[in-house]
Amino acid sequence: MDLRPVDTTLLFIQILNGVQLGLLLFLVASGLTLVFGILDFVNLAHGSIYMLGAFICASLTFLVGNFLIAVLLAVPITGVIGYLIERVLIRHLYARSHLDHVLATFGLILVIDTTVQIIWGPAGISVPLPDWLNGQTELFTGVIVPTFRLIIIAAGLVVAAGLFWLVNYTRLGMLIRAGASNSTMVSALGVDIKTLFSLVFALGAMLAGLAGMLISPITEASINMGGEVIITAFVVIIIGGIGSMKGAFVAAILVGLIDTLGRSFLDDVFALFMSQNAAETAAPAISAMLIYILMAVILALRPQGLFPPKVR
Amino acid sequence: MKSLDRTGWITVGVMLLLGVLPPFFYWIGNEFYLLLATRLVILAIAAVSLNLILGYGGMASFGHAAFVGIGAYAMGIPVYHEFYGGFSAAASTNGLFQLALSVGLSALFALITGAISLRTRGVYFIMITMAFAQMVFYLFQSLDEYGGDDGLVIEMRSELPWINLDNPLQMYLLAFLSLVLAMGAVHMIVNSRFGMVLRGAKGNDERLITLGFNTYLYRLTAYVIAGAICGYAGWLMANFSTFVSPSMLGWSRSGELMFMVILGGAATALGPVLGAAAFILIEEILSSFTVYWHLPFGLMLIGVVLFARGGLLGMLQGRGPGK
Numbered sequence: 001m002d003l004r005p006v007d008t009t010l011l012f013i014q015i016l017n018g019v020q021l022g023l024l025l026f027l028v029a030s031g032l033t034l035v036f037g038i039l040d041f042v043n044l045a046h047g048s049i050y051m052l053g054a055f056i057c058a059s060l061t062f063l064v065g066n067f068l069i070a071v072l073l074a075v076p077i078t079g080v081i082g083y084l085i086e087r088v089l090i091r092h093l094y095a096r097s098h099l100d101h102v103l104a105t106f107g108l109i110l111v112i113d114t115t116v117q118i119i120w121g122p123a124g125i126s127v128p129l130p131d132w133l134n135g136q137t138e139l140f141t142g143v144i145v146p147t148f149r150l151i152i153i154a155a156g157l158v159v160a161a162g163l164f165w166l167v168n169y170t171r172l173g174m175l176i177r178a179g180a181s182n183s184t185m186v187s188a189l190g191v192d193i194k195t196l197f198s199l200v201f202a203l204g205a206m207l208a209g210l211a212g213m214l215i216s217p218i219t220e221a222s223i224n225m226g227g228e229v230i231i232t233a234f235v236v237i238i239i240g241g242i243g244s245m246k247g248a249f250v251a252a253i254l255v256g257l258i259d260t261l262g263r264s265f266l267d268d269v270f271a272l273f274m275s276q277n278a279a280e281t282a283a284p285a286i287s288a289m290l291i292y293i294l295m296a297v298i299l300a301l302r303p304q305g306l307f308p309p310k311v312r
Numbered sequence: 313m314k315s316l317d318r319t320g321w322i323t324v325g326v327m328l329l330l331g332v333l334p335p336f337f338y339w340i341g342n343e344f345y346l347l348l349a350t351r352l353v354i355l356a357i358a359a360v361s362l363n364l365i366l367g368y369g370g371m372a373s374f375g376h377a378a379f380v381g382i383g384a385y386a387m388g389i390p391v392y393h394e395f396y397g398g399f400s401a402a403a404s405t406n407g408l409f410q411l412a413l414s415v416g417l418s419a420l421f422a423l424i425t426g427a428i429s430l431r432t433r434g435v436y437f438i439m440i441t442m443a444f445a446q447m448v449f450y451l452f453q454s455l456d457e458y459g460g461d462d463g464l465v466i467e468m469r470s471e472l473p474w475i476n477l478d479n480p481l482q483m484y485l486l487a488f489l490s491l492v493l494a495m496g497a498v499h500m501i502v503n504s505r506f507g508m509v510l511r512g513a514k515g516n517d518e519r520l521i522t523l524g525f526n527t528y529l530y531r532l533t534a535y536v537i538a539g540a541i542c543g544y545a546g547w548l549m550a551n552f553s554t555f556v557s558p559s560m561l562g563w564s565r566s567g568e569l570m571f572m573v574i575l576g577g578a579a580t581a582l583g584p585v586l587g588a589a590a591f592i593l594i595e596e597i598l599s600s601f602t603v604y605w606h607l608p609f610g611l612m613l614i615g616v617v618l619f620a621r622g623g624l625l626g627m628l629q630g631r632g633p634g635k
Binding site for chain 1: 372374425428429431432434435436438439440442443444446447450451453454455456562563564567570571574604606607609610611612613614616617618
C-alpha cells in the first residue's frame with residue numbers, strides 16, 4: 001500500500017477554507033433560524049436575498065469604486081428590501097401552514113431571481129477587491145493564504161459575536177427571545193410585535209445579504225448562487241436544531257469543514273483501501289453527498305437536531 | 313356501483329377529453345399538441361403520486377422530483393451501457409428491465425430516505441426531503457461518465473412487447489393509460505382500510521396511535537408507493553424526451569410538482585391532473601410572450617397561495633375559494 005504523506009500546510013489551508021465556508025453558512029443560516037424561531041416562518045427565498053445582496057454590492061462597488069464602502073451601503077439596502085418584503089407579503093402568511101410558506105416563498109424566489117436577471121443580465125458579475133485585500137498573507141513560515149479569506153473569517157466571527165450580544169444582552173434581543181417564547185404575551189405587554197417581526201425579518205435579510213457580499217469577490221455574483229446556498233443552509237439548521245442560534249453556529253462550522261475537507265482529501269482517504277482509479281471515480285460522488293449523509297446520520301440519532309430549542 | 317356525484321362527472325369528463333382530444337389533434341396533423349399533452353400526462357402521473365402523500369397523507373415532500381430523476385436515469389443508464397460498453401450487468405434496451413429498475417430504485421430510495429425523514433414532522437420533513445433530493449442532484453451532477461451537469465442523451469427508447477414508443481401516438485396512449493391506472497390505484501388506496509388510517513393520521517396522529525396503529529409504517533408504505541409511481545413517471549419521461557439531466561430533479565422541479573397538486577386541489581382525484589394541465593398551459597402561454605416568464609409565474613404562485621385556497625377543482629365545484 002502506498003501511503004502518501006499528509007501535506008500539513010495544505011491541510012491547514014483547507015481547514016481555514018472550511019472555517020471560512022462555515023462562517024458564511026452561519027451568516028445565512030442564522031437569519032433562517034432567527035426567522036423560523038421567532039416568526040415560525042419558513043423562508044425559502046432567503047437564498048435569493050443572499051444573491052440580491054451580492055448583486056447590489058457588485059453594482060455599488062463599480063459605482064463608488066471601493067468594495068468596503070459598497071458593503072457598508074449594501075447591507076442597509078438589503079435590510080430595507082427585507083423589511084419591504086415582510087410588509088408586503090410575508091406578514092400575511094404567518095397564520096398559514098408551513099406548506100403555504102414554502103409555496104409562496106418559492107414563488108418569491110422566481111420573482112426575485114427573474115427580476116435580478118432582468119436588471120443585471122443572465123451572466124455573473126465579478127467583484128474587484130482593493131489591492132490591499134487582494135494579496136496574500138504569510139501566517140507563518142510556508143503557510144500563505146489569501147488576505148481576503150482571513151477578512152471573511154474575521155468578519156464572520158465579529159458578526160457572530162455581535163449577534164450573540166444582540167440576542168442575549170440587549171433590550172431588542174430580550175424582546176426577540178420573549179417573542180420566540182410567547183409572542184401573544186409580548187404583544188399584550190404593550191410591545192409592537194408587528195414592527196418587531198418586521199425588524200427580525202430585516203435583520204435576517206441583512207445577514208444573508210452580507211454573506212452574499214462577502215463571497216462575491218471569490219465566486220462572483222451569479223443568479224444561481226442563492227439556490228445553491230439555501231439547501232446547504234437548510235442542512236445546517238436541520239443539523240443544529242431549527243430555531244437554535246448556537247446549533248446553527250456549531251452545525252455551520254461542522255458542515256463547512258466536512259464539505260471542504262471531503263472535497264480535497266476524500267480521494268486520498270479512499271486510496272488507502274481501494275485502487276487509485278476507483279478512488280478518483282468514487283470520491284467526487286461521495287464528497288458531493290457527504291453533508292447530506294452527515295445530516296441523515298444525525299437525524300437518525302437525534303430527529304430534532306443537535307441543539308433542539310427548549311420552547312416550541 | 314354507486315352513481316357519480318358532481319366531482320365524479322367532472323373527473324370523467326376531463327379524463328375523456330384528455331383521452332380523445334390529443335389523438336384527434338395528431339390525427340388532423342397537429343403533432344405539437346400531442347407532444348404537449350404527453351408531457352402534461354407524464355407530469356400528471358408524478359403529481360398524482362405526490363398527491364397520495366401530500367394531499368391524503370399530509371406529508372409535504374419538497375423532494376419529489378428526485379424520484380422522476382432516479383426513474384429517468386434508471387432508464388437512460390442501461391441504454392448508455394448497451395451502446396458504449398462498460399458495466400455489462402446493467403446494459404439493456406429491454407423496456408421491462410428498465411422499468412423494473414426505475415420503479416425498484418425509486419422505491420428503494422423512498423424506503424431509505426422515507427425511513428429517516430418520516431421520523432420528523434412539519435417543517436423538518438419539508439427541508440429534509442428537499443435536502444435528500446438535492447443530494448441525488450449533486451450525485452448525478454458529479455458523475456461525469458453519465459454527462460454530469462450536461463445530462464445524458466438516451467440513444468434509444470425502451471423496447472416493449474406490442475408497443476412502439478417511437479410512435480408518438482402509442483407513446484401518448486401508454487402515458488395516458490398509465491395516468492388512468494395511477495389515478496385508479498391512488499383512488500383504491502385512499503379508500504381502502506390502509507388509506508383510512510393514512511388520512512386519519514393526517515387529521516389526528518395521536519388518536520390513531522392510541523387506537524393501536526403504527527402510523528409511521530403506514531406513512532412509510534405510502535411514501536414508498538408514491539416514490540415507485542413517480543419513478544415510473546420518470547421512466548416515461550426519459551422515453552419521451554430521450555434525454556435526462558440533473559436539472560430534471562432539481563428542487564425547483566419539486567416545487568413545480570407541489571404547485572400542481574396545490575393549484576389543482578390537494579386530496580382530490582382530479583386535482584393533480586388539473587394542476588399539471590394548468591402548469592403546462594401557463595408555461596406555454598407565458599413563455600411565448602417573454603423569456604422572463606418565471607416572473608409572472610412566481611407572482612401567480614403567490615396569488616394562488618394567498619387567494620385560491622381549495623384549488624382549481626374547488627372552483628369548478630362552485631365552492632369558491634376557502635370553502
